Amino acid sequence: MFASSRFTVRRRALAAATTTAALALTLAACGTSGGSSMPGMDHGTKASVSSSASASPSMGDMPGMDHTASGNGLSDSMGGYRLTSQGATLPAGTQAAYRFAIAGPDGKPVTGFALDQTKRLHFYAIRSDLTGFQHIHPTMTADGTWSADLASLAPGTWRMFASFTPDSGPGKGKDFVLSRTVGVPGTATKTPLPPAANSAEVDGYTVTVQGEPMAGMAHPLTVTVTKDGKPVTDLQPYLDTYAHVTAFHEGDEAFAHLHPATKVDGDHGGPELSFHAELPVSGNWRLFLQFQRAGKLHTAALTLRVG
Structure with missing residues (x-):
């Protein structure tokens, strides 16, 4: 009886460890430049400056409350590295620069970053209702201060993500995604998330996603790109891939990047592109898929339901 009980305990412990491991979310730095045809992308497929967020952000959304967040890119610190910024607000309705730095374990600004998909740092901005998506490659001065030039922001609460890999120090070779929230003053109205x-x-392009991902499980997704009902077969490489997908979870804005699996072979991408999806929790995820053709970057958005 004692041996049987001990075996049962071991089996339960192993099952629990396996479940915990399956819930790990892969965070990676991957981005697009400010050249997107949709710098102020809303829930729909057209740019929108007037869309807005909830009138009264919750305490979890308030600027300055980031340090208590954890996991999925929702914390301003991890592994001794911290995203710092003096600005807690940005103006509405106009272009603005968000300035920040990455402090290392020694408290000093990090200035050495490894290239990831041709860039040293990728920067994302998303509003609390998952509208206004922007994906930018900021510039850094010699003292480690980064500047992300944002397109016009609608009033509400925004979360700013920095994705990077140090090329020295204790975090060398490790991927980090850190974030902070910023308030944009003005009258704010929440835009409901479109249905899945x-x-x-x-x-003029139609982007179709095939696959039914389950929370905490690696799952393949296939993206098909067509135009006027015809397959697109001449997508161009962009940041070492034909397309990439960034995802944000409804409710907490958790960040995820779906890894491209399609091999790049010149300007011959499409119509089908493969991605590796590993989303840690169930619910609605807002996907932003970006691809390039004839030198122009396009951004499509859709809601994916994860079971």
Whole structure:
């Protein structure tokens, strides 16, 4: 009886460890430049400056409350590294620069970053209702201060993500995604998240996503790009890939990047692109898929339901 009980305990412990490991979310730095045709992308497929967030952000959304957040890119610190910024607000309705730095374990600004998909740091901005998506490659001065030039922001609470890999120090070779929230003053109105769908249209293109991911499990997704009902077969490489998908979880804005699996071979991408999806929790995820053709960057958005 004692041996049987001990075996049962071991089996339960192993099952618990396996479940915990399966819930790990892969965070990676991958981005697009400010050249997107949709710098102020809303829930739909057109740019929108007027869309806005909830009138009264919750305490968890308030600027300055970031340090208590944890996991999925929702914390301003991890592994001794911290995202710092003096600005807690940005103006509405106009272009603005968000300035920040990455402090290392020694408290000093980090100035050495490894290239990831041709860039040293990738920067994302998303509003609390998952509208206004922007994906930027900021510039850094010699003292380690980064500047991300944001397109016009609608009133509400925004979360700013920095994705990077140190090329020296204790975090060398490790991927980090840190974030802080910023308030944009003005009258704010929440835009409801569109219902889950397997396709979206942008700039005359139709993007279709096939696959049914389950929370905490690695799952393949296939993205198909067409235009006027015809397959697109001449997508261009962008940041060493034909397309990439950034995802944000409804409710807490948790960040995830879906890794591209399609091999790059010149300007011959499409119509089908493969991605590796590993989303840690169930619910609605807002996907932003970006691809390039004929030198122009396009951004499509859709809501994916994860079971």
